[in-house]
Amino acid sequence: MIIVQIAGFLGSGKTTLMIRLGSELGRAGRRVAIIVNEVGEVGVDGSVIEAFGLRTIELTEGCICCTLSGSLQNTLRIIAKEFKPDYVLIEPTGLALPSKINTIIRISMVEIERNISVALVDAYRADRLFKETKSFFSRQIIGVDVVAINKVDLVDPKRLEEIESLILDLAPGSRIVHISAKGGAGFKELLEALGVEQ
Amino acid sequence: MSEEDSKELAHAGSFGIHLNFETKQPMSAQELSDVIGKVLMGIGKELSTDSGLIGHAKVFIKTPEGFIKVNLVDLDIGFDTEDSLGGKKVSRGTMNIMAAVVGRNDEAVKAAISEAVAAMSKSFKVIDEPQKKGATNMISLG
Numbered sequence: 090m091i092i093v094q095i096a097g098f099l100g101s102g103k104t105t106l107m108i109r110l111g112s113e114l115g116r117a118g119r120r121v122a123i124i125v126n127e128v129g130e131v132g133v134d135g136s137v138i139e140a141f142g143l144r145t146i147e148l149t150e151g152c153i154c155c156t157l158s159g160s161l162q163n164t165l166r167i168i169a170k171e172f173k174p175d176y177v178l179i180e181p182t183g184l185a186l187p188s189k190i191n192t193i194i195r196i197s198m199v200e201i202e203r204n205i206s207v208a209l210v211d212a213y214r215a216d217r218l219f220k221e222t223k224s225f226f227s228r229q230i231i232g233v234d235v236v237a238i239n240k241v242d243l244v245d246p247k248r249l250e251e252i253e254s255l256i257l258d259l260a261p262g263s264r265i266v267h268i269s270a271k272g273g274a275g276f277k278e279l280l281e282a283l284g285v286e287q
Numbered sequence: 288m289s290e291e292d293s294k295e296l297a298h299a300g301s302f303g304i305h306l307n308f309e310t311k312q313p314m315s316a317q318e319l320s321d322v323i324g325k326v327l328m329g330i331g332k333e334l335s336t337d338s339g340l341i342g343h344a345k346v347f348i349k350t351p352e353g354f355i356k357v358n359l360v361d362l363d364i365g366f367d368t369e370d371s372l373g374g375k376k377v378s379r380g381t382m383n384i385m386a387a388v389v390g391r392n393d394e395a396v397k398a399a400i401s402e403a404v405a406a407m408s409k410s411f412k413v414i415d416e417p418q419k420k421g422a423t424n425m426i427s428l429g
Contacts, residue, residue: 099342099343099360099387099389100358100361128299128301129303129385129386130302130303131303131385132383132385133345133347133356133385136383137347137356140354140371152292152293154293155292155293156292182293182387183342183343183387184293184296184297184342184387186293189293211360213361214360218340221338221389222340225296
């Protein structure tokens with residue numbers, strides 16, 4: 090069982106990427122389970138993903154990196170035992186810290202072949218997010234396997250270079266890819282960077 | 288502040304409600320999206336004051352004819368929509384509305400959503416007041 094965590098700040102495009110990734114893996118004949126976590130009392134993302142034909146387990150009213158960490162562990166155990174998926178895709182809340190989720194996965198007592206994490210960065214809003222939430226933002230990208238700058242179609246190449254510099258300042262050595270989760274640009278490169286079979 | 292709570296760490300607030308709705312007359316995806324998009328823009332503008340940073344404001348509508356989703360991440364870009372109605376018109380369905388904002392607390396987000404829903408309902412005739420998930424609320428649109 091391979092776990093892929095698609096993290097990133099609120100509005101960074103996690104759900105869109107989950108749908109694209111889940112659909113791609115499904116088409117390739119992989120058994121895929123999706124766990125979606127929302128910070129609010131009422132979930133939206135789980136319904137959106139299910140509307141695209143992907144079965145989803147939704148955890149709401151808290152964050153799986155902290156207040157719902159036990160729920161994540163239990164859910165992983167149940168999925169592993171009853172569904173036996175090839176891939177478990179996890180979409181945490183936009184306020185989650187990927188490194189904490191990685192720790193929770195490690196201690197969840199499920200047999201894992203690989204645990205991969207990607208942090209999405211919204212190219213259009215990167216400046217403002219860096220400025221206003223720098224400390225929190227940096228904690229969302231430090232320690233992930235790949236940082237994917239999303240919505241690249243909304244900014245020019247010069248901006249992209251500047252965003253890359255900002256990311257590398259906060260998390261030196263990060264592996265960075267450019268994608269448009271909506272349009273599909275860079276998706277293949279992201280899969281390669283994540284080491285996901287195509 | 289508990290360091291373990293990432294929502295507190297981000298100084299973020301959130302709120303969501305679930306509604307049942309019916310329209311007075313069948314509405315296209317475009318018509319419904321326009322109404323909901325304006326509601327989300329209103330929520331976004333309200334919560335962007337006093338240093339609020341919109342994380343995400345979103346609506347998912349499920350109907351017998353298909354779904355409509357409306358998203359707002361940035362006020363300058365505006366809202367975007369997607370639907371599976373294939374040109375069919377909608378008369379009833381369920382609607383989840385949710386927003387998360389950095390720099391504002393749960394109460395502020397709840398107030399903005401409640402106000403926006405009330406305004407929408409004023410235009411479209413409210414049957415019941417909105418409540419949280421688990422309860423069903425009826426409003427009429429269009």
